[in-house]
Amino acid sequence: MKEACGVVAIVAPGRAAAPLCYDALYALQHRGQESAGMACFNDHQITVVKDNGLVSHVFTESTLRALTGSIVIGHTRYSTSGSANWTAAQPVYRSAGPSGFALAHNGNLTNTAALAEGAGVLVASMLSDSDLVAELLAREVDAGVPLDEALGVVLAKAEGAFSLVVLEAGRVHAVRDPYGFRPLCLGRLGPAEAPEGWVVASETPALDTVGASFVREVRPGEMVTLDESGVEARQLLEPAEGPERLCVFEFVYFARPDAYLLGHEVHTARRRMGERLAGQAPVEADLVMGVPDSGVPAAEGYAAAAGTPFAHGLVKNRYIGRTFIAPDQDARAEGVRRKLNPLRETIRGQRLVVVDDSIVRGTTTRALVRILREAGAREVHLRISSPPFLWPCYYGIDTPTREELLASHHTVAEMNDYLGSDSLEFITLANLRAAIGVGEECCDACLTGRYPAPIPVTLGVARG
Ligand code: SF4
Numbered sequence: 001m002k003e004a005c006g007v008v009a010i011v012a013p014g015r016a017a018a019p020l021c022y023d024a025l026y027a028l029q030h031r032g033q034e035s036a037g038m039a040c041f042n043d044h045q046i047t048v049v050k051d052n053g054l055v056s057h058v059f060t061e062s063t064l065r066a067l068t069g070s071i072v073i074g075h076t077r078y079s080t081s082g083s084a085n086w087t088a089a090q091p092v093y094r095s096a097g098p099s100g101f102a103l104a105h106n107g108n109l110t111n112t113a114a115l116a117e118g119a120g121v122l123v124a125s126m127l128s129d130s131d132l133v134a135e136l137l138a139r140e141v142d143a144g145v146p147l148d149e150a151l152g153v154v155l156a157k158a159e160g161a162f163s164l165v166v167l168e169a170g171r172v173h174a175v176r177d178p179y180g181f182r183p184l185c186l187g188r189l190g191p192a193e194a195p196e197g198w199v200v201a202s203e204t205p206a207l208d209t210v211g212a213s214f215v216r217e218v219r220p221g222e223m224v225t226l227d228e229s230g231v232e233a234r235q236l237l238e239p240a241e242g243p244e245r246l247c248v249f250e251f252v253y254f255a256r257p258d259a260y261l262l263g264h265e266v267h268t269a270r271r272r273m274g275e276r277l278a279g280q281a282p283v284e285a286d287l288v289m290g291v292p293d294s295g296v297p298a299a300e301g302y303a304a305a306a307g308t309p310f311a312h313g314l315v316k317n318r319y320i321g322r323t324f325i326a327p328d329q330d331a332r333a334e335g336v337r338r339k340l341n342p343l344r345e346t347i348r349g350q351r352l353v354v355v356d357d358s359i360v361r362g363t364t365t366r367a368l369v370r371i372l373r374e375a376g377a378r379e380v381h382l383r384i385s386s387p388p389f390l391w392p393c394y395y396g397i398d399t400p401t402r403e404e405l406l407a408s409h410h411t412v413a414e415m416n417d418y419l420g421s422d423s424l425e426f427i428t429l430a431n432l433r434a435a436i437g438v439g440e441e442c443c444d445a446c447l448t449g450r451y452p453a454p455i456p457v458t459l460g461v462a463r464g
Contacts, residue, residue, distance in 0.1 A: 004031065004397055006030075006031035006075065006076040006201075007105070007200075007202050008021055008025055008072075008073065008165070009200040010074075010199050011228065012070050013197060016067075017040065018038060019064055020199075021038050021072040024210050025075075025076055027201075028206050030254075031202060031203075032076040033054055034052060036089070037089050038059070039093065040071065041072070041168075046167060046169075051086055052086040071172060073091055075091055090103070090130055094135070097147060101137070105133065108161050108395055109132070110395075110453065111159040111456070113456075137151065148223070151164075159454050160394065160453060161181035170227055170228070174200040174218055174224045177220065178239050183203060183250055184201075185204055185214060187214050188213050198212075198226040200224060205259055214260065217261075219244075245452045246443065248436070249446075251266055252294065257270065270298045271298065272434075273385040275435070276431040277301075277383045280431055281383055283423060284351065285308055286309070287309055290356070291357070292314055292316040293316065294385075295357050298357070302383060308353065313346050316339060317338065340368065347372060350379075351378050351381070352372065352377050354368075354369075355384075356385070358386045358389055359384055360405060361404055362419060380421045382421045383427075385427050387444075389406075390402075390447060391408070392405070
């Protein structure tokens with residue numbers, strides 16, 4: 001699974017906003033490493049800088065100096081829809097209206113064909129679903145509709161997941177879809193009694209990095225408008241029925257451990273997943289270890305609850321770039337060796353509990369079990385801190401088809417055989433929710449098949 005994207009918007013009166021945005025994007029780098037970009041408004045015009053690559057590669061001191069102005073939006077991208085070419089990097093710019101506007105998007109729309117057809121847009125001419133939203137907005141703005149109203153008109157017809165930031169002359173709008181699939185939070189620069197600016201970001205660590213205080217999460221269907229005079233919030237779209245549906249995998253895997261989502265710290269939630277797994281699926285073992293990064297806190301929780309020693313048994317190479325080999329099954333398995341190396345002295349002769357966050361195709365887990373056995377592990381007991389991944393995601397996470405999902409056509413016993421482990425257990429959905437501290441207020445469609453929002457009908461799967 002790959003992360004979707006990260007978005008940022010900053011209004012910092014009297015300050016250069018681009019260096020702040022750079023720091024915030026740096027804090028959101030884990031959400032997308034394909035491309036990065038910023039759009040800045042400087043009293044006269046909007047300037048966009050974007051390219052393929054990491055934040056630190058795309059922006060230099062001189063590009064940041066060229067991005068003058070106190071209002072900015074930014075984006076880090078992993079493509080879940082459309083082209084991975086640099087032209088699809090965000091923010092997307094349109095010259096409509098007096099100043100033009102720029103848009104950055106985290107999520108995935110599920111009705112792009114219908115949206116394009118309804119507006120007479122050739123879907124093949126669009127670089128991505130974000131490009132399509134920008135095109136539809138531009139048409140409204142060119143017809144004389146103010147951008148904030150155009151957002152209401154266009155997004156009311158959009159289905160799926162979106163956390164959007166949109167820059168126009170002098171202000172920024174941030175909108176979250178009616179289900180709240182992808183996170184979005186509001187922060188304040190300076191003290192509450194005399195604010196010095198405002199920040200919207202995908203995750204709270206981006207606020208911390210620029211010295212902003214967390215104010216609150218943007219509510220499902222809400223639009224927050226930031227300008228030099230402050231913040232204005234209104235309910236742009238009718239929220240969906242029932243609780244919000246933040247992606248449960250933000251807690252399991254995507255979000256940074258220091259992020260707060262729905263009021264819960266992600267690291268603590270991951271630790272508790274391990275504690276719950278230990279109670280649910282105990283096993284006689286010598287050592288508990290986690291698969292870096294997100295499996296490690298869950299492994300610490302498992303070890304503490306089970307009374308079994310915890311150890312770091314795998315070293316992760318954090319500097320792996322894109323692979324230049326076709327991403328087939330064998331290549332993925334080999335990719336594990338490039339990324340994870342065992343600590344042989346720790347592992348040799350031990351009965352291991354190995355905690356990982358998820359099993360998708362199973363290829364990498366299978367390769368990992370082989371690596372641990374080659375390093376001398378006597379037993380390998382897999383404990384997974386998410387339930388079996390049975391259905392594809394249509395809300396902004398890049399997942400394989402149902403046929404490629406190991407759990408969708410194998411029992412747990414069959415998976416255990418295929419992976420070569422001594423035992424395999426997945427956390428139950430009830431234990432996962434209890435560990436996070438939530439009830440129904442998370443999307444779990446890829447685990448249950450209960451899709452809260454419509455999914456593409458051409459796929460022949462009914463709305464859950
Ligand atoms: S389907 Fe799964 S991955 Fe997609 S938003 Fe829902 S919980 Fe997250």
